[in-house]
Amino acid sequence: MxxxxxxxxxxxxxxxxxxxxxxxxxxxxxxxxxxxxxxxxAGRHGVLNFGTGLLAGSIxxxxxxxxxxxxxxxxxxxxxxxxxxxxxxxxxxGVNMVSLRGRAPSPSVLVLNxxxxxxxxxxxxxxxxxxxxxxxxxxxxxMMDHVFGRWAREFKQTPRVLAVGPAAAATDFxxxxxxxxxxxxxxxxxxxxxxxxxxxxxxxxxNICAVIYGGTCLDDDFRDRAVADEWFRQRYEKKxxxxxxxxxxxxxxxxxxxxxxxxxxxxxxxxGRLLAFNYRSALWDEPARTALNKRLVTDHYLKQFNxxxxxxxQQRTCGEPCSAVCKKLNGEFKKDYEPYQTMGPLCxxxxxxxxxxxxxxxDAAGFDAISxxxxxxxxxxxxxxxxxxxxxxxxxxxxxxxxxKFDAVADSAHNxxxxxxxxxxxxxxxxxxxxxxxxxxxxxxxxxSRGHEIGRRFVFLANARNGWMVPNQYWNAGAxxxxxxxxxxxxxxxxxxVPPRELGRLNAGRMIQELIIDDLGIxxxxxxxxxxxxxxIVQHIWGDSARFQEVIRATAGRVNSRNVAVFWESDRxxxxxxxxxxxxxxxxxxxxxxxxxxxxxxxxxxxxxxxxFWYEIRKGVSETLTTLY
Amino acid sequence: MIYLxxxxxxxxxxxxxxxxxxxxxxxxxxAVVTLDGTFVPPxxxxxxxxxxxxxxxxxxxxxxx
Ligand code: SF4
Numbered sequence: 278m279x280x281x282x283x284x285x286x287x288x289x290x291x292x293x294x295x296x297x298x299x300x301x302x303x304x305x306x307x308x309x310x311x312x313x314x315x316x317x318x319a320g321r322h323g324v325l326n327f328g329t330g331l332l333a334g335s336i337x338x339x340x341x342x343x344x345x346x347x348x349x350x351x352x353x354x355x356x357x358x359x360x361x362x363x364x365x366x367x368x369x370x371g372v373n374m375v376s377l378r379g380r381a382p383s384p385s386v387l388v389l390n391x392x393x394x395x396x397x398x399x400x401x402x403x404x405x406x407x408x409x410x411x412x413x414x415x416x417x418x419x420m421m422d423h424v425f426g427r428w429a430r431e432f433k434q435t436p437r438v439l440a441v442g443p444a445a446a447a448t449d450f451x452x453x454x455x456x457x458x459x460x461x462x463x464x465x466x467x468x469x470x471x472x473x474x475x476x477x478x479x480x481x482x483x484n485i486c487a488v489i490y491g492g493t494c495l496d497d498d499f500r501d502r503a504v505a506d507e508w509f510r511q512r513y514e515k516k517x518x519x520x521x522x523x524x525x526x527x528x529x530x531x532x533x534x535x536x537x538x539x540x541x542x543x544x545x546x547x548x549g550r551l552l553a554f555n556y557r558s559a560l561w562d563e564p565a566r567t568a569l570n571k572r573l574v575t576d577h578y579l580k581q582f583n584x585x586x587x588x589x590x591q592q593r594t595c596g597e598p599c600s601a602v603c604k605k606l607n608g609e610f611k612k613d614y615e616p617y618q619t620m621g622p623l624c625x626x627x628x629x630x631x632x633x634x635x636x637x638x639x640d641a642a643g644f645d646a647i648s649x650x651x652x653x654x655x656x657x658x659x660x661x662x663x664x665x666x667x668x669x670x671x672x673x674x675x676x677x678x679x680x681x682k683f684d685a686v687a688d689s690a691h692n693x694x695x696x697x698x699x700x701x702x703x704x705x706x707x708x709x710x711x712x713x714x715x716x717x718x719x720x721x722x723x724x725x726s727r728g729h730e731i732g733r734r735f736v737f738l739a740n741a742r743n744g745w746m747v748p749n750q751y752w753n754a755g756a757x758x759x760x761x762x763x764x765x766x767x768x769x770x771x772x773x774x775v776p777p778r779e780l781g782r783l784n785a786g787r788m789i790q791e792l793i794i795d796d797l798g799i800x801x802x803x804x805x806x807x808x809x810x811x812x813x814i815v816q817h818i819w820g821d822s823a824r825f826q827e828v829i830r831a832t833a834g835r836v837n838s839r840n841v842a843v844f845w846e847s848d849r850x851x852x853x854x855x856x857x858x859x860x861x862x863x864x865x866x867x868x869x870x871x872x873x874x875x876x877x878x879x880x881x882x883x884x885x886x887x888x889x890f891w892y893e894i895r896k897g898v899s900e901t902l903t904t905l906y
Numbered sequence: 907m908i909y910l911x912x913x914x915x916x917x918x919x920x921x922x923x924x925x926x927x928x929x930x931x932x933x934x935x936x937a938v939v940t941l942d943g944t945f946v947p948p949x950x951x952x953x954x955x956x957x958x959x960x961x962x963x964x965x966x967x968x969x970x971x
Binding site: 512524543751769770771772773775779782783785786787789790804805806808809810811812813901 | 934943944946948951965967
């Protein structure tokens with residue numbers, strides 16, 4: 278088994294490259310090593326690292342994630358972003374990670390190819406991204422097709438393409454996309470390193486608009502199924518495949534709900550926890566929320582999904598063999614909960630055709646879809662409230678946000694069209710919409726020039742001076758936690774009330790668990806066994822699980838040592854939290870005296886209580902991730 | 907006797923966290939567990955045996971994504 282981690286350093290400015298080897302033991306995977314490289318080069322170079330975990334190419338399902346790390350342009354701190362399946366072909370390069378530095382003289386495609394034992398061939402080929410993005414099928418999809426069409430024949434086996442879209446050029450929250458290709462055609466099962474703005478980083482800092490990679494290098498991956506079955510039998514009395522099948526039920530099809538995937542299962546269970554119309558639903562009473570959920574989500578948005586996608590079994594994998602088949606599709610449209618939530622109910626869209634139109638437009642532009650939806654819903658509310666005029670934002674209409682009279686099809690289509698217009702305005706910097714330095718900067722600027730009512734409606738997490746992130750779409754306190762990395766699941770996002778200090782500790786515990794599977798490059802949808810088995814697997818294969826866990830804890834501590842979370846800058850964040858707390862007490866009947874005490878504190882001094890709550894979470898995080906000697 | 911999510915519960919001495927969760931009908935794969943306020947990593951569910959009187963909290967986690 279691998280005893281070293283091989284990093285291919287590529288300088289995009291000079292095309293110079295070299296391989297550096299790191300021993301397994303002090304280093305274990307793309308997160309801890311990515312953090313090390315980011316810190317080592319800090320002040321000299323910005324680096325973007327992407328690579329696989331040590332289990333890539335093994336028989337463990339879900340072990341082929343491609344993990345991106347580096348300083349995030351939008352978050353303003355170290356970030357980790359994971360892309361499904363793209364590690365499988367990366368593994369054929371015979372290196373574990375690429376660490377990219379420098380800036381290509383002109384926009385380029387990075388080509389990485391390797392035949393058997395030969396060296397990795399590295400080529401930087403100039404392209405005209407504007408022309409490619411403007412060609413059919415548009416944006417990242419056009420870039421993927423162009424790059425695949427031009428270079429794929431140079432590879433002995435089907436390569437994989439990472440691509441960015443125009444959002445990477447115009448904003449700090451451009452993502453990186455990659456769809457597997459089969460028989461020379463895209464599968465439409467796009468996978469994304471969505472959060473953290475690594476598409477913007479790749480393009481703006483390195484002048485790279487796509488990477489194509491592949492090879493035929495065979496290395497020594499763990500492929501002994503009989504042995505793995507025995508490990509699983511010892512713990513679960515089941516073979517690996519059977520345990521994995523059981524643990525991924527929700528992502529495939531859950532008979533309990535008659536649906537599957539994150540979209541299906543989440544919308545089947547949200548009820549009154551639905552977040553809609555830029556979180557204004559958090560200010561409503563429960564009957565209003567449940568009525569909206571029933572009429573527009575359960576009886577329409579979700580129903581369409583179940584009929585079109587689930588009943589017709591339109592599903593795929595991310596590119597690796599996986600029984601979860603979590604990519605739920607309707608033709609070319611892939612449906613995940615969070616993008617179809619932010620560019621769905623959060624924007625006043627409750628119809629699949631409308632959501633497809635807007636999501637496809639944002640995806641083609643190459644946005645972090647969750648952040649894009651959060652920004653759009655905020656801008657829509659500013660229009661709805663008359664705080665901004667359509668002309669300010671380069672559009673012609675106002676949103677239709679009358680929840681009571683809402684027409685699921687016509688009003689959703691109208692709002693989606695407005696969203697499409699706003700995206701075009703962002704890409705073209707129309708009116709006041711300059712998002713080149715991010716949405717927090719824009720909120721600050723607009724609040725100063727047009728009034729604070731604008732900024733107070735934008736729900737986001739603030740980090741360092743300009744860092745920002747639209748939170749994960751779960752209505753709970755965890756989603757707004759002051760963690761060093763937010764916008765992914767390095768926190769506890771269950772729906773129960775947890776006193777904030779304890780929540781901080783839980784967040785820290787969850788962060789460590791998520792780091793374990795990210796560092797091994799395992800898809801978190803397999804965490805039903807992966808979190809529990811990972812240390813055992815490391816012990817069996819590398820014989821040093823204790824060291825691995827120590828490195829993970831140290832990594833969590835190091836990431837947290839860079840924690841520059843800033844207290845909530847938007848009043849709507851407080852509405853979000855207080856709405857959650859009141860709902861726990863008044864709707865779900867939680868009698869925890871701590872909950873009552875916090876609600877009273879909020880009623881007495883809203884902002885002061887919010888600050889105390891925030892700090893209590895932070896204390897819980899720090900006391901867990903800091904070593905006291 | 908132990909306390910599971912604040913409620914007293916008969917306890918077989920020596921039972922692991924995993925066994926306690928399963929006997930209460932909770933899916934360990936979807937639980938975020940604390941024992942006397944301390945987070946328990948899933949890899950320890952089969953190893954840790956709460957003592958009588960312990961306070962075990964098993965919170966349900968959403969799937970995410
Ligand atoms: S669950 Fe989905 S993303 Fe994860 S490995 Fe399976 S198909 Fe890929």
